[in-house]
Amino acid sequence: MSDVIEYKCPACGGKLEFNSGSQKMRCPFCESEFDVDSIKDHDNCLEHIKEDDMEWETSAGSEWQSGEKENMRVYTCKSCGGEIITDATTSASKCPYCDNPVVMSGNFSGALKPDYIIPFKYDKEAAKAALNKHIEGRKLLPKVFKDQNHIDEIKGVYVPVWLFDADAEGKMLFKGEKLRSWSDGKFNYIERSYFSVQREGNVQYELVPVDGSSKMQDELMESIEPFDFKDAVEFKTAYLSGYLADKYDIDAEQSVERANERIKNTTEQIISGTVQGYNSLTKESGSVCLHNAKSKYALYPVWILNTTWDGKKYVFAMNGQTGKFVGDLPIDYGASAKYFWGITAAVTAVCFGISLLLGLG
Template sequence: MAEIQEYKCPCCGGAIAFDSTIQKMKCPFCDTEFEMETLAGYDSELKKEQADDMTWNTSAGRTWQDDEIDGLSVYICRSCGGEIVCDENTAATSCPFCGNPVVMMEKLSGDVKPDYVIPFQQDKKAAVAALKEHYAKKRLLPKIFKDENHIEEVKGVYVPFWLFDAQADANMRYRTTRVRTWSDSRYYYTETSHFLVSRGGNLAFEKVPADGSTKMPDDLMESIEPFDFSKMVDFQPGYLAGYMADKYDVNAQQSTQRVNERIRKSTEAAFDATVRGYATVRKETGSIQLHESRVKYALLPVWLLHTRWNNQDYLFAMNGQTGKMVGDLPLDKTAYKKWLFGLTGAIGAMLFLASYLIWML
């Protein structure tokens, strides 16, 4: 006995039957007609579905050699708990994250050694200039904030980053429509054709960064991206001379969640862009599988300035390689109101006068 194949209607989801009078499959619920091959193709597409697999091989970093550790020491901030690695000649007087001056010194003990480092390319002068520039041309920035600010206290910090490499295989399925309209003497016609669109393929991600420090807000670090990884070199303790380095306290595994989010978004966008020529596109499912995943531990250069104003913390960061400066600034509420009502009055008066003149003309 032949196997009875039951199909579901792609239009309404009801069970579908063969209509012998029209020699086609016809849905008894919504009266839509289908070719036999269409339903078979639809069914096989639906069965191909795969689950997400976004797990990472998170072994990263190397172990320190004894002689390398000798020249390094660790400061621990008693206020925020930040751990700062310096070479022994660099005296850390205040915590770069919270500005607290109390720091304790300890010996660096066996820990994961970074794989790579991007050396600082922007010096302190450039950082101070960039911060001045950052304050400029902002009408709603409180004047006192600008004047009181100690922009000399910028500190160069190597921030720990996990760099994720992977090949992403993706399978996306969309329901799309195409619309055609025409008319005759009596009616307007709108024909909507429905399609099942599948896209599959892969793309490679290289060195997607995620910061490994709880002291560094993720959004702040993402804001100073991108870094130019072609200038990245193998880590040598010598690079730390004169700078401070944060020790990671978020491991690679914990960072994968955020990295997966970003990879998924970009992968979906890349495949969405290949679905063209339709009036509407609705994504049904999409799955991503990661292959050849690899994580590396790197120190990336960041100039940091922490400041407090009106009992609020402000943290500014500059990309130590490209010079990109970011950091949210406080809002001068009285200046804001002045501008809002001043502009309303000025524009209102102008509009009123203009409308009066146009009316009278």
């Protein structure tokens, strides 16, 4: 004797029962009814959607050639542990991420050579101008953020980035709901109709970036995107002259999880956007499979200013290629209180003057 197959209600998840009168599957909990064939098709769709298959070939980067690293130096931050790379003509005194002193720890060794680099298009003066514009007119900003000597400390850093290319195949199953309402003068009625909606699609991804530095906040790096890869060139150490470069501490394998998250979310959004005409739409199941998944290693240009105030770290960043600038600003609550009481005193004085004026009338 074969096992009895149990079907769940797509509307509420309750166990469906066959109703001999209507010859349909009926839910005793929400009283929804479904055709037997429709329920079978729905369950078959759920069974045949596979799990995500998002594997990568992650042999990004290349080996350094003899002599390429001879003129490169490594500075180590003893506070955050970051390793900053420069050429022999450029020195570093402070860590661009935590603003603590760095010490030269010797010649550069280890790590992979980047495949590509996007050179800086905006210089330090442009970055300072963007920061000044960002804080312009903010009366309640702490003084340290306005101090010109501090603004001079903005640093140009090449951030290590893993770039992922893939063809994504997405399959999704949704529960769509349509509502119909009417009235017969005595009662108001609402009819809820449920639909099983299937969608499949292919999306091609190129150069999905994931930064390879644990010191650089993912949210901050992603907020200054996009970078235009058309300006990327084959990596040469000459591009590091006058700038710092962060040595990656998150490799391509470790970056796959973030790349998969970005690709999966975007693929689901694109496929969901093709479903129209329903009052509500709920994802029931889905999978994303990758094909031709490969990665590259590049350095992207970023201007960084790190500031600590009132025990909290604030980081500002500007895209060194496009000029896009981001960063949160704090409020000096001491200045805020003085500003507030100044406004209150001014309003009181005005009210008092009006009172006197009215008294003379």
